[in-house]
Amino acid sequence: METTSNQTPPKTWLVESILVTLFCCLPFGIAGIVNAAKVESKFNAGDIDGANKASADAKKWTTIGFWGGIAVAVIYIIIGLIIGFDKLR
Amino acid sequence: MINYARKILKWSIGIIIVAIFALLYRINDPDRSNYFPKCPFYKLTGYKCPGCGSQRAIHHLLNAEFCQAFKENALLVISIPYLLTGFTFDLIKNPGERMLKWRKALFGKKAIYIILSLIIAFWILRNIPYFQHLL
Numbered sequence: 762m763e764t765t766s767n768q769t770p771p772k773t774w775l776v777e778s779i780l781v782t783l784f785c786c787l788p789f790g791i792a793g794i795v796n797a798a799k800v801e802s803k804f805n806a807g808d809i810d811g812a813n814k815a816s817a818d819a820k821k822w823t824t825i826g827f828w829g830g831i832a833v834a835v836i837y838i839i840i841g842l843i844i845g846f847d848k849l850r
Numbered sequence: 851m852i853n854y855a856r857k858i859l860k861w862s863i864g865i866i867i868v869a870i871f872a873l874l875y876r877i878n879d880p881d882r883s884n885y886f887p888k889c890p891f892y893k894l895t896g897y898k899c900p901g902c903g904s905q906r907a908i909h910h911l912l913n914a915e916f917c918q919a920f921k922e923n924a925l926l927v928i929s930i931p932y933l934l935t936g937f938t939f940d941l942i943k944n945p946g947e948r949m950l951k952w953r954k955a956l957f958g959k960k961a962i963y964i965i966l967s968l969i970i971a972f973w974i975l976r977n978i979p980y981f982q983h984l985l
Contacts (some may be wrong), residue, residue: 785901802959837888846885
């Protein structure tokens with residue numbers, strides 16, 4: 762029986778997920794936070810494989826949210842350049 | 851050696867990008883400029899998302915106008931110290947037992963569920979007319 766109480770859990774991506782939620786206006790940050798909670802609960806239960814998988818999922822959602830936010834900004838700027846920024850208000 | 855050089859280069863580029871954005875957001879008020887992206891959720895639904903106002907809040911924070919920043923997005927202002935703490939905890943490579951205990955209390959499962967509930971409550975409340983002026 763492996764104990765996990767004196768080990769560091771895998772990266773939960775919590776800080777990054779919160780940042781994505783607050784700045785990218787996208788639900789992907791929330792998905793990241795839910796997976797962060799999953800990392801913690803699986804790790805506490807001793808399920809290290811499950812925790813690693815949840816960590817990978819959290820990373821995936823935060824990354825999608827991050828690039829999604831950048832994509833929205835880029836699309837906004839491209840549309841603005843084409844039709845004029847004052848029309849986007 | 852090459853690894854170190856790459857790390858330093860990566861951090862330098864990161865700091866330069868952050869500095870450029872900080873300058874842009876300090877000088878320009880996203881409320882008065884047309885060049886800042888608008889929230890797609892707000893555009894589509896007419897309801898604010900938990901992140902609405904964060905660009906304006908950053909503008910006010912960078913100009914040391916904390917009250918205005920709080921009015922634009924209270925959640926963002928409140929979360930900054932927490933996020934900085936979390937970022938620092940992430941940087942600690944081999945935390946001791948006490949550190950792990952603090953980590954668990956501040957960033958463990960319970961804490962994450964509290965944060966999630968806070969975000970969702972904030973999301974709902976800021977769209978209810980009576981609270982709109984507060985959040």
